[in-house]
Structures are given as structure tokens and as C-alpha cells.
Amino acid sequence: MTADGIDVRNPRIVSAVKLHRAAQRRKTGLFLAEGANSVTAALETGRVRELFYSAAAATREHELIAGAAAQGVRTTLVSDRAAQALGETVTPPGLVAVCETLDVEPAAILAAEPRMLAVPVEMADPGNAGTLIRVVDAVGGDGVLLAGDSVDPHNGKCVRAAAGSLFHVPIARSRDVGATLDDIAAAGITILATAANGEVELDEADELFTGPVAWLFGNEAHGLDPVVAARADHRVRIPIRGRAESLNLATAASICLYANSRVRYRQQ
Structure with missing residues (x-):
């Protein structure tokens, strides 16, 4: 390690x-959380194994880094080249945590008697997945159950789009859509x-x-499979009163989730 921190070739x-x-995420049960929002949320859950930071981040986020060290998290200064390699954005924040993955079993979410769940089916875009997780968190939802061949919620783009909410909301995955709906x-x-x-x-x-x-929310390109939509108790449409042809998934x-939340919390 040099005065500038460990370099990109460090094991x-x-x-x-x-x-x-x-x-590699599946093999190790680990993933990366990048940026102050995500790292702060990760530290609150106690799931951070190691925190890497650049010299610039050390100046900008010194309290966060000191707090991580106080928790017993290994904190390591890295070179700018290493920070660039760890990040996935054009201008990386220089603050990356190695975290334990967050998957829970679908049965655990259902056993908690949730009042409002989001169930994206065959969701392919990690940015949309992260945005949905953030929305569920914001409206007080009780979990996200990714059904079918859906994106990995630990994908870097998903983690960034969730802006810390990944650590606030229970997230489960199930490949079998039919069994998920049955449960x-x-x-x-x-x-x-x-x-x-x-x-x-x-x-x-x-x-x-x-x-x-x-x-149930469908795939970005094709929407919900009609067979899956038919399994719902009701199919709900959003009234479009202007000239927009449609709305994107997020x-x-x-x-829909805000409308649900408004009624739910009005009852309390």
C-alpha cells in the first residue's frame, strides 16, 4: 500500500x-454498494464487510468512514485507479462497500402478513428494479417479490437506483411465477x-x-403475460386524460403504489 492507498492490482x-x-455475487454471497446513500443504509443494517474509499471521499465523507471504522468495519484507502475500477459510473464517488447479499425467502415475506407488496414479473431493467424498490420504500410498502426471470437486485445499476432503499425493504426472488401467485x-x-x-x-x-x-407489474417491453394477468383478482387501469399513449413501468x-398507500395510511 502506498500513501495514495492500495492499487488496482491488490488482491x-x-x-x-x-x-x-x-x-461472482451468487458464488460469494457478496455485492457492492456505491455512494454515500447506499453505504450509509448498508452500515445501518450491519451487512458491510469492508469499505473502500478514495482520498477525495475521505475528505468529503470522513464522518461516514469514521463511523464505519467504529463499527468494526475494515476501512481501506484506495488509489484513484482502484476507485475507478470499483465504481461502475463515469465519475465514481470513490466510496464502495462490500456487503452481504439481501435475499430473503418469499415465504418469510408472506409470513410477515404484508399489507402492500410489489411483484414485478420478468423485470429485465436493473434501473427500473431499483426505482421500484425505492418507491416501495417511500410509500411504506412491505416488500418486493421479483418473480420469474427477473434482474438481480444486487446489480450495480439497481443498487444505485434504489439509493439506499435496497437495505430498507425485504426483497425476495422466485423463478416460478405460478407458484408465487399461488402462495x-x-x-x-x-x-x-x-x-x-x-x-x-x-x-x-x-x-x-x-x-x-x-x-403485479409486467416486463418493460411486453407488459404482463395475459395468462399471468388473468390470475389476478382484478386488473387495474390508470386513467390517462392527456395525449400520452402510455406510461413506463416505473x-x-x-x-398505483401511491394510490394504495394513500388509502392504507388514511385508515390508520
Whole structure:
């Protein structure tokens, strides 16, 4: 290690950089959280194994780094080249935590008697996944259950888009969509699917939100498979009163989850 910190060839940096790959995350049970928001949230959960920081980050985030060290987290100064390798953005923040992965079992989420769940089906875009997790956190949702062949929530783009919320909301994954829907229904949760031609308009759906609800959101490119949408108790449409043809997934999910949250918290 030099006065500028350990360099990109250091074995610890090499091992951490490998966590950009999904296969390595699965193998090790570790992932990277980049930036002050994500690192702060990760430290609050006690899931940080190691914290790397650049000289610039040491000046900017000295309290955060000192707090991590006080928790017993190994904190290490790295060179600018190493910080660049650890980051995935054009201008990396120079603050990266190696964290334990966050997956919980779907059964654990359902056993907690959730009142509002998001269930993205075949979600492919990590940025959308992170945004959805952040929205669920913001509206007081109880979990995200990624169903089917969905993105890894520990993907760097997802972690950044979630802006710390990844550590606040229980997240589970299930490859079997049909079994997932069976389990949700067996837990007594009403299943709602977003659909452009849904029979229930969101403005008229308040009564559906008085009990526990799981929202199905479809793939960004193709929406929900009709077979999956048919499994829902109700299909809900968002009224579009302007000239927009449609809404993207993250926007539609935000609107639906807020509408649900408004009714839920008004009851309390």
C-alpha cells in the first residue's frame, strides 16, 4: 500500500471488482454498494464487510468512514485507479462497500402478513428494479417479490437506483411465477394486475386497498403475460386524460403504489 492507498492490482481490489459479475455475487454471497446513500443504509443494517474509499471521499465523507471504522468495519484507502475500477459510473464517488447479499425467502415475506407488496414479473431493467424498490420504500410498502426471470437486485445499476432503499425493504426472488401467485393467494392477499384495458379504474379502486394487496407489474417491453394477468383478482387501469399513449413501468408502478398507500395510511 502506498500513501495514495492500495492499487488496482491488490488482491482485495481484484476480488471486489469481480463482484460486478452476477456469477461472482451468487458464488460469494457478496455485492457492492456505491455512494454515500447506499453505504450509509448498508452500515445501518450491519451487512458491510469492508469499505473502500478514495482520498477525495475521505475528505468529503470522513464522518461516514469514521463511523464505519467504529463499527468494526475494515476501512481501506484506495488509489484513484482502484476507485475507478470499483465504481461502475463515469465519475465514481470513490466510496464502495462490500456487503452481504439481501435475499430473503418469499415465504418469510408472506409470513410477515404484508399489507402492500410489489411483484414485478420478468423485470429485465436493473434501473427500473431499483426505482421500484425505492418507491416501495417511500410509500411504506412491505416488500418486493421479483418473480420469474427477473434482474438481480444486487446489480450495480439497481443498487444505485434504489439509493439506499435496497437495505430498507425485504426483497425476495422466485423463478416460478405460478407458484408465487399461488402462495400469495393462499396468504389471503388480493392480487392486482396493472393493465391498459383493466376492468377497474384506479380512481375507483379504493375499496380494494382496504385489505392486503400484491401488485403485479409486467416486463418493460411486453407488459404482463395475459395468462399471468388473468390470475389476478382484478386488473387495474390508470386513467390517462392527456395525449400520452402510455406510461413506463416505473411511472405506472409509482402511481398505483401511491394510490394504495394513500388509502392504507388514511385508515390508520
